[in-house]
Amino acid sequence: VDLVTVGHQRAARSRDDLRLAPGEVFLAGGSWLFSEPQPAVEGLVDLTTMGWQPCTVDSSGLSIAATCTVAELLDVAARHDWASQPLFRQCAEAFLMSFKIWATATVGGNLCLALPAGAMITLAVALDAEVVVWTPDGGERREPVAAFVTGVGSTTLAHGEVLRGVEVPAEALASRTAFRKMALTPLGRSSAVVTGRVDPAGRSTVTVTAATTRPVVVRLDAGPDADVVAAALAAADAWYDDPHGPADWREHVTGLLVREVCAELGS
Numbered sequence: 001v002d003l004v005t006v007g008h009q010r011a012a013r014s015r016d017d018l019r020l021a022p023g024e025v026f027l028a029g030g031s032w033l034f035s036e037p038q039p040a041v042e043g044l045v046d047l048t049t050m051g052w053q054p055c056t057v058d059s060s061g062l063s064i065a066a067t068c069t070v071a072e073l074l075d076v077a078a079r080h081d082w083a084s085q086p087l088f089r090q091c092a093e094a095f096l097m098s099f100k101i102w103a104t105a106t107v108g109g110n111l112c113l114a115l116p117a118g119a120m121i122t123l124a125v126a127l128d129a130e131v132v133v134w135t136p137d138g139g140e141r142r143e144p145v146a147a148f149v150t151g152v153g154s155t156t157l158a159h160g161e162v163l164r165g166v167e168v169p170a171e172a173l174a175s176r177t178a179f180r181k182m183a184l185t186p187l188g189r190s191s192a193v194v195t196g197r198v199d200p201a202g203r204s205t206v207t208v209t210a211a212t213t214r215p216v217v218v219r220l221d222a223g224p225d226a227d228v229v230a231a232a233l234a235a236a237d238a239w240y241d242d243p244h245g246p247a248d249w250r251e252h253v254t255g256l257l258v259r260e261v262c263a264e265l266g267s
């Protein structure tokens, strides 16, 4: 799509360059920004020229720059033997027409867009990740990705704030994981995604995305128990309704996927 209202594009190379002028927005991979008209946008500030290292791995875990593409993240995951490694590709493949956008779409763009079917949101929430946000006053704030995404297309980002990256703790990377997805067609947009994770201490976490307007996380002190998770989800009250599935169907399907995930992790 030609963005006919856009008069300029700036390459950001320092933190000072990230101050937005009126009408400017941040540009990452552009796979969404260039996919539909943006009548309110007059200028683009390119984040990919900041030169951020896509991923850094150390004993505390994995740091993913907001500008890391899905393809770059998959490359890094493939070079590590984390117990959670399969989850990276499972989530990447949950993108609608996934392979077409892996080289372009960034992890940060996916989180900031905050679509229910945000495949990198699923991954980050499943792995208990935190966002690192740069504030316009030169500061920084952090919060769980599950709290950062507040609804369909909404996050806690204030105007001018930049998502700098996502941090995944080592304990989550060392967890066993399970993944289930439901979509109306084989490569279609996800209607419901359930992940499960058992950490090295035996605690489990089950997450729901795509079926809900925001990520829903259920934590248990022990291994996964489908009845306990189902009871927690009954209070979720965030089932999503759009052309990819009505809310009651999504709730039902999610219940089935939860049982499969818990059975896989409990076996």
Ligand SMILES: Cc1cc2nc3c(=O)[nH]c(=O)nc-3n(C[C@H](O)[C@H](O)[C@H](O)COP(=O)(O)OP(=O)(O)OC[C@H]3O[C@@H](n4cnc5c(N)ncnc54)[C@H](O)[C@@H]3O)c2cc1C
Pocket (backbone or CB within 6 Å): 025, 026, 027, 028, 029, 030, 031, 032, 033, 034, 035, 047, 066, 067, 094, 095, 096, 097, 098, 100, 101, 104, 105, 106, 107, 108, 109, 110, 111, 112, 113, 115, 116, 117, 118, 119, 157, 161, 162, 163, 164, 189, 190
């Ligand atoms: C074929 C196709 C399939 C798709 N499938 C899916 C899907 O299944 N699920 C899904 O969720 N999306 C999907 N998308 C939408 C989109 O491509 C992805 O969400 C992608 O991850 C967005 O990342 P991007 O880097 O291209 O973001 P951009 O298009 O560059 O930006 C997206 C938004 O985030 C803002 N932004 C980007 N980075 C930052 C940052 N670091 N800090 C602050 N704001 C920022 C931008 O200003 C913009 O508002 C699809 C798109 C296409 C074309």
